[in-house]
Amino acid sequence: MALSRRFPVLVLAGVFAVLAAPSAATAWAWVGLCVVVAGVDMLLSADPRGVSFARGPGSQVRLGEAASTTLYVTNGSRRHLRGVVRDAWLPSAGSSGERHTVDVPVGERRALTTGLRPVRRGDRPADHVTLRAFGPLGVAARQRSVPVPGVVRALPPFHSRKHLPSRLAVLRQIDGRSAVRIRGAGTEFDSLRDYVDGDDVRSIDWRATARRRAPVVRTWQPERDRRVVLVLDTSRLSAGRVLDMPRLDASMDAALLLAALASRAGDRVDLVAGDRRVRARVSGVDRTRLLAELVTAMAPLEPTLVEADWTRLAAGVAQVTRRRALVVLLTTVEPVVVEETLLPTLAALTRHHRVVIASVADPTVAAMAATRSSTREVYDAAAAERSQASKDRVVEALGRLGVTVVDAPPEQLPPALADHYLMLKSRGLL
Amino acid sequence: MSVIPETTEVVRTPGDGPAEPATDAGQEAPAGGPGRRRRRRRLVAVLVGTLALAALGFVLVAALLTSTTTDALDPDSAGPTGSRALARVLADHGVSVDIARGVDALADAGVDADTTVVVTATRFLDPLLMPDIDDAISSAARVVVTTDDPVALDLFGLDWPVVGYPASADPVAVDCGTTDVRAGERLGVMDRGFLVSASPTVLPCFVSDGVAAYVVTERSGEPTLAVFADPPAWTNERILDGDTGALALRAMGHTSRVVWYVPTLDDLQGSGARVIRAALPRWFTPSLWLAAAALAGLALVRGRRLGRLVREPLPVVVRAIETTRARGALYRRSRDTRRAGAILRSATLARLRRRLGLPSHAPADVVAERLAAVTGRSQDAVAAVLTGPLPADEAALGALARDLTALEDLLSSPPRTEGPS
Secondary structure, rough: EEEHHHHHHHOOOOHHHHHHHHHHHHHHHHHHHHHHHHHHHOOOOOOOHEEEEEEOOEEEOOOOEEEEEEEEEEEOOOOOEEEEEEEOOOOHHOEOOOEEEEEEOOOEEEEEEEOOOOHHHHEEEEEEEEEEEEOOOOOEEEEEEEEOEEEEEEEOOOOHOOOOOOHHHHHHHHHHHHHHHHHOOOOOOEEEEEOOOOOOHEOOOOHHHHHHHEEEEEEEEEOOEEEEEEEEEHHHHEEEEOOEEEHHEEEEHHHHHHHHHHHOOOEEEEEEEEEEEEEEEEEEOOOHHHHHHHHHHOOOOOOOOOOOOOOHHHHHHHOOOOOOOOOEEOOOOOOHHHHHHHHHHHHHHHHOOOOEEEEEOHHHHHHHOOOOOHHHHHHHHHHHHHOOOHHHHHHHHHHHOOEEEEEEOOOOOOHHHHHHHHHHHHHHOO | OOOOOOOOOOOOOOOOOOOHHHHHHHHHHHOOOHHHHHHHHHHHHHHHHHHHHHHHHHHHHHHHHHHHOOOOOOOOOOOOOOHHHHHHHHHOOOEEEEEEEHHHHHHOOOOOOOEEEEEEHHHHHHHHHHHHHHHHHHOOOEEEEEEOOOHHHHHOOOOOOOEOOOOOOOOOOOOOOOOOOOOEOOOOOOOOEEEEEHHHHHHEEOOOEEEOOOOOOOOOOOOOOEEEOOOHHHHOOOOOOOOOHHHHHHHHHOOOEEEEOOOOOHHHHHHHHHHHHOOOOHHHHHHHHHHHHHHHHHHHHOOOOOOOOOOOOOOEEEEEEEEHHHHHHHHHHHHHHHHHHHHHHHHHHHHHHHHHHHOOOHHHHHHHHHHHHHHHOOHHHHHHEEEEEEEEOHHHHHHHHHHHHHHHHHHHHOOOOOOOO
């Protein structure tokens, strides 16, 4: 049961009746008439129970980009359907134009498209679909809400992909350089190409140059088919917000850039994400589908407010690969956590693998340490320095274990991690 | 509205000044503490004030209500100033007495040609209500009024002057042409009378020097109007004076029914609205009802949601910096200037060692020596900052923090030319 705005207008129209016969009885009789009209109009509307809904396939979209969803309305009732349909979504699904005016003859079907622009990462489900079917006069309506399942998956935005072209260029340079460094062993002949300024003259292939009458160099491809295992920490540390973004999102960004780079470099990339248990795992995926698989696996991950169980995550790494690999732990260097839970695990992990920790640093700590104008700020600065010092001590301890820590603010972490990878690659340390 | 004076704001001293303990304590206290207490005190004050106002208003209204009770000449009142005796005796003589309180009751009383309307409490008649009263009593056989008020007389269309009754003797009746009065009857002491001359339709009685105490006016097409000049005479206290009672009974007893109109407070209050309503066109009020109904309809239209509100669980917002800030607050609360100073100094030393190319375990005096050598500052001054005693109070801590920053700046930006010296 619902009324439209025509109902109060209809009631107000009773003024003419009152002008003709000015008495209270006229007024109340008119109101009664209006109620009867509304009741009859409602009874003459299409029965919402006879109307069925179906939804088109769910969509995936990068966070911040627009998608849409299609809802099919089939009029299975015995009357012409005129009314309003609201396709309700969670607020964070960012739906726009979710109210549709529908006019469906008996037995026909219409498609309604609602725009979506998710504002939070992950699966954003639809809520109920509500139909308000008006009668022929459009005064009163019957209303019904039904759940019509649907979901839009907001993938990690991968903002750092802007850094990819420059890193790929570096990767191509490494090709030549690594050939120079460790000529012969461990490098594979790739192709011949024209000499350009800057190429090492030692890589000129003289036989080909003689044939072509122009200098030609051999290019070498670096070692391929190394393994990179990304370990994404979704524990309480990843919930902390740095510059109003959860650390987890910054870690994902870094992981995606590294994965994109490593897969182009011919390495195999696997992902293990979890806290007390493994929540997502991607392994053995073809490199063309790798990024899509990774973002899909990452999309529904949310930080949980529990401590990470590094022993279990290390076991997850062991399941993914038994060969030596580059294990990248995307977490935060938090002195207490590292000393109590991470160090014992790392000791075991470093025996088989090269381990790098990519830690999301908070630039406000440095700002806090530098601001010292009032007494209060001096105390805060001392606290910041203390945090920084204990972190430095832990990084040092990790370094003695052979673990490198890449510690950078959210914006700089992805390129810093990528650069570290390229450095390892160029030195053949993978 | 607050009775409580505003508490003075805590004075904030800049960090470098000699911080007074009291001042800083106020600054340090969690924001909720004193603010919440002050808010609660203000709330109590507002509550007490409201209650006091309400009580005062109640007392005032009660006093007003009791002071304006209109029980003088009330047919139900058995007190000395009431008129219950008169009404009872009338009823005993077979006259049905209906008391109409208020104009609406009078209009609903069904006044007809066998009805006498009695109006005694003329003090409370409202001129604005007279059209309604006239409407209600126009079909009565007789209207009996007792008043000594020229204004009230005017309301009934009489313009006789009200004058003092000659004090010579008790008023004695002679035949004056109405059956209400019998020759030789006497009244008690009269105060006032009407200066009126006899005519075929105006019959003054108890006349002395041209001043009448009781006048009956015959009017064509309208009820006969009988006016008595001494309202107090019809009270329970004085009804037995002379032949007053007999006169009153005869004046009211012409018909088998009496409607006794008593003006009420509601009449007085409602009189303005009554007049406005009479001035409005007849369609206005029904239209107003329609508008109200339409508004209610609009509320129904707007009140029905198109589907339920969608709820969404939101993530917990944890700022990563929180632990560090909490540590800072902890230092501040415990006023641990030594620890804070030591931390700041060791952080600076660590950075200086890196920049000066010294091993990470180089002692502080070595760093000071090297720094003095590099920057050209006096070694004592540098050593005082890097190895001197730890700050004992907040002022010293602030000074140390600034000095340490200055030392680092010295190293990081040596080419900067100093200002004019």
